Amino acid sequence: MGASRRHPYQTPELPRLPTCYHWDMCSDTAVSVLEGEVGRLSCPLFCHPSIHNYTSDHKLVWHHLPEGHDLEQPIVFSLPIALSCRNRSSCIKMATRLKVPRPDEVVQSVDCAPPVATAADDVVIPLQEGKMLDCPDLQEAANMADSEPTYCQPYPFWNNNREQIGARLQIHIMYTFYQGWYYCTVSYQKRGQSLKFTRKLNCNAASSLAVPTSTSKEPSILLHPNKVGLFDSVSDLEVRLVCRALFPYLDSSWEMWWTVDGKTLDKLPDHHRFNRTIRLLSNQDGERTEESVLLIKHFQSEDLNREINCSAQNQRGSDTRRAELREEASLPSVELSCGLGMTLVLLLLLFIVYHVFWLELLLLYRSWFSTDERHSDDKEYDVYISYARNSEEEQFVLTTLRSILENELGYSVCIFDRDSLPGGTITDETLSFVARSRRLLVVVSPGYASLGSQALLELKAGIDAMALGGHLRVILIQYKPVQRQGWVRELQRARVALALVRWQGDKSKELTSRFWKRLRVELPVRSVDNKMSDRKHSHGCFHD
CATH class of the missing domain: 2.60.40.10 (Immunoglobulins)
Known part of the structure; x- marks a missing residue:
């Protein structure tokens, strides 16, 4: 086969070398050059500290590796490429990246400014002082050019504080409003071809130099x-x-x-x-x-x-x-999650238990920590029952309330119609019975206030005794529903501040029902074991 034709920019073939050690991509030397302009690439091998001590007989060969390819190709500078250079003697490779954006892809800080792909150089000038600005890479272009480069600043200066002197920009006196972007465009001839590049400077005013020179400038x-x-x-x-x-x-x-x-x-x-x-x-x-x-x-x-x-x-x-x-030390996430979950479950269970069994818990607490009121007052009777004088409510009071309170719970109960002596004064005896009782049970029904003044007298005496001395508590038992207009003034006042226990018919007959538990919470603390010792008080409230 005939000899292959060599690309005009392709370097001569190298003899086969051992496997090269690849130092990967050098991000510090990445270069961005605007399409149609001139750029300069430096081999990153000589900027790497580990191989900085090279000898002069090293020869470098450049290779072009386009993006998305695995094989090196002849160098073409019209597309974004990655370049790698090979050290001939030690066979070490390192790549640098070249990006070539189009002018319309460059985001400009000023709308009317020329597109620039390279990073800006920062320049700091003290206020009220001057400095000469050079266009970046200008000297290197001058060394490579066949003719003198020309410097172009896109914005004219209309005062004597800034002027262009040859290829340089002289700022005689720096002001804060001179801060900002400065652009320079350099054109020159190379081998008969017109070349150019554009650079920008970020100029800042420094007022810190007004500080005395004795001030520390160390970082x-x-x-x-x-x-x-x-x-x-x-x-x-x-x-x-x-x-x-x-x-x-x-x-x-x-x-x-x-x-x-x-x-x-x-x-x-x-x-x-x-x-x-x-x-x-x-x-x-x-x-x-x-x-x-x-x-x-x-x-x-x-x-x-x-x-x-x-x-x-x-x-x-x-x-x-x-x-x-x-x-x-890391927190044990699994153990912490399990512990937190168990705590939340336990709190939920405790909330449910309290919501469902709060009456039982309250009764248990009272039995353990509360004091029997019989040891702290001189009352003779635990309960005085006030009710409307009709056959239905009287039957409920005598056969249900009295029977369970006396026989099952061991309370001494006083009922005026059953236990009062004949011939006495109703008002005096009523007031006396109420004053000598610890609780007043008021059985509320539609006919409580309309069937006579005896019930109202008992209610008023109980409320007055409760308000004045605090030694008597009034408990409302709703035997039957009562419309709001059916509550007399005394009951309306009492309803706001007093406990109301509702009788619910057959559901409330059992001693374990909510009615009896709720009523026991309001009654004096009494142990069932004391029931027999109080049997002598359960047959009425006769007095000497």
Whole structure:
């Protein structure tokens, strides 16, 4: 077969070399060049500290690797590409990325400004002072050009404080309103071809120089990390250490870096686990606050014992802070979740139990901690029953209320119609019975107030005794429903403040029903075991 035709820009074929060690992509040297303009690429091998000590006999070969391809191709600069350079003698490769955006893809800070793909250079000029501005990369273009480059600033200057002198921009006196973006476009001839590039400057006014020169201009570390949380499995844990530094204004360079065990990140045996980023947080009057983040992949417990430092330096001095890492014990998430769940379930069960059995719990509490009122007062009777004098309610009072209160619960019950002596004065005896009782049970029904004044007299006496002395409590038992207009004034007043226990017919007959439990809560504390000892009081309220 005949010899293949070689591309005019293709380098001569190299003899076959051993497998090269690939240093991957160098993000620090990425270049962005606007389509149709000139750009410059530097081989990142010589900027890498680990192979910085190269000899002069090294020969470099450039290769083009388009995006989405695996094979190197002849160099074509019209599309976004990645370039790798090969060190001929030691066979080391490193790639740098070249991006070529179109003019309409570039976002401009000013609408009328020319499109610029490269990053802006920051320039700081002290207020009331001057400085000469050079267009970035101008000197390099001058060295490569066949003719003198021309400098173009898109905005004319209408005063003597700023003027263009040749290819440079002179600012004689700096004011705050001169801050902003400055653009320069350079055109030149190279081998008979017209070339150009556009750059921009971010110009800021610095008032901090008005401070006396004795003021410290050394950088200072503002924020450094001091703890790391470790979990049971740390093989895939990533730890972010954040360091912030303040750089006072100086017309000189500055830098931030991390060291681990006294070595920079690129010189560590496990350097692939460490990655750092730097970003500008603020730039006010020339004072810069920058943040550097160190990302440690696959963090291990052994890393806690390593010395990790964050450093900042400028022309005046430096500052270094150590990241004092200490382990934080992880919370047992499963145990914590189970414990929290059990606590919530227990609280829910307690709420349900109390909502359903609150009467039983209250009665149990009273039986344990309450004092028998018979030992603290001089009353003779536990209960006085007031009711309407008709056959139905009288039957309910005598056969149900009296029977259970006396025979089952052991209370002494006084009923006027049953226990009063003939020939006495009704009013005097009624007031006497009520005054000598601990509770007044008022059986409320539609006919309570309409069938005579005896029931109203008992109710009024009980309410007055309760209001004045506090030694008597009135309990309302609703035997039958009563319409609101059927409540007399005394009952309406009593209903607001007094307990109301509703009788519900057959559902309330059993001693275990809600009616009797609710009534026992309002009655004096009495043990069923005392029932027989009070049998002599249960046959009536006769008096001497």
